[in-house]
Amino acid sequence: MQAFLDTLLGDAVGLERQLGYLAGMVVFGAVVVFGFVLPFAGIVTWAERRIWARIQSRVGPNRVGPFGFLQWLADGVKNILKEDIIPTVADRPLFRFAPYVVMVGFIAAFVCIPFSGDLIIADLNIGILYVTAVTSVVVVGILMAGWSSNNRWSLLGGIRAATQIISYEIPASLAIFPAVLLSGTLSMQGIIGEQGAAPWQWHMFHSPFTLLGFGLFFTAALAEGNRTPFDLPEAESELVAGFATEYSGMRSTLFFMAEWGNLYVIGALVTTLYLGGWQVPQFTYNPVLMNLAQMGVFLGKSLACVFxxxxxxxxxxxxxVDQLMALCWKYMVPLAMLSVFGTATLMVALPNGSHTLRMATFAVVVGVVIRFAFKVRFHLKRSRALDYSSLSTGASQGLSS
Amino acid sequence: MSAVTSWLQNVTASCSTVFEGLSITFSHFFRKPYTVEYPDRMETRVQDTLPFRYRGMLEVDLEICTGCLACERACPIECIVIDAIKDKATGQLMINRFDIDLAKCMYCGLCSEPCPTGSIHHTREFEGSDYSLESMMRRYIKFPVAAYKPKKTGEDDPEIIPVLERGMRFLDEFAQPAAKPASGTTSSSGTTSSPGTTSSPGTTDPGSGTG
Structure with a gap:
């Protein structure tokens, strides 16, 4: 970002230059938040419902706009217009404040999330540490919401969220270490800069230990983002809506926006740490084209993670709940330890890295993907396609086939 | 030692089961959704896919209603009300009122069985939702009409013939389900009037129609 602003600012010096940087970052931050983060949080609800529906052999929302794409706008308008109810027994200031804490914790993470080689709001030298820190603020908001609602379900949801997010901070942070060790920096752009454009140059394929770290980080990030299979804080079948039970209208929308927007944060973190970030081969020296290509690659990888x-x-x-805790403390923490120490040992043993090990890890993953493709083919062949729509004509040919 | 092996077994089992589950769900991306988008995005309307004898909402063809009140008598819940009076001046039977309360109707089909001409019959329409009970009352008579009177020489009004033929189809479906092709069926295939057909609406009742 600084380099990009330098080209814009030309030869301004001193205070003017600093103000220019400030203005540039504020403008870019506003563009990111209002032009990308908030619409993304909305669109991903639509995408999720569509994808989910297809997996369950349904159609999903398809009435508003082409393929139902504008469903998120309709839902947003509906939610804004709804009455904002605050229970009489609720702790009013805390109740009203909680959604903003959650929202701040979520949006603040975007300060350090890169979009391309030059586009990042601020490339802090403690980038990944900062992101881990601010995303933990979310748990304060959730606990506030659960407590102030003065409702059993909400409180249970809030307490669950606290235990879950705080516990999973540990494997998540440990699983960040291998990538940080390999890069020797905490800065997001620095971590990406250490990786290459080709898949086997990513940190993920450095060794089996980093592959393990990738899997652990992804799982722990899921748990931190309250995503299924770790969505206990708002388990619908058990806790109504968990900490969001008493919230209505725009306040509940803020919670869900933070949750869905968090998908992108998780995807971007995974991409940055293990999937090579925005790295593309140097195909041109035009900075604009280069940045666009990098942005496309980064978004593509992050969206693949979201998918x-x-x-x-x-x-x-x-x-x-007990499985959740057992998974964290009995399985993920030891495995994360193994990942960290394995990577460190490997770095001492082979200071320049081992190309063979890299390619072997890559080959294993490719093998798993091929195996997966065969599995999918198997399920497709084994499943009998029963077209229920043909049954409505009164013909019974669908059943006999 | 067994603790370590069971720990490792749990790790591998969780990985392999997640792998298996993901492959099953992914295969669903290549299958068609089963959803039928009723009612507005069907390839054909549901009503058109229903069989001819489907017992949907009742309908009356007033052109061929003889005013015999057979349906009113047959209705077990009295949802049909007919007013038919012989006009002193012209000697014609005038139908002043023919109401069917579809809110009461239980779609038993008893009214359409005794109808001599097939004037009252079920349609394949079933979407009856409405905003008031009152609108479920179907009033077929706006102003008094003369009841249909079968002609000895056979029907010759070109506007009535198709309606009558359709009515006879309903009647045949009910009256002669398994019997040989009845006189009504054979003659109704020809559009020209034949004595057999046209006399039957007035005289045939379902019980004796087969004989």
């Missing part, structure tokens, strides 16, 4: 999270949500059932 994977939605797909997971449609696949896995919710875990129990």
């Amino acid at each position: 994977f999270m939605i797909w997971l949500r449609a696949t896995l059932p919710r875990v129990r």
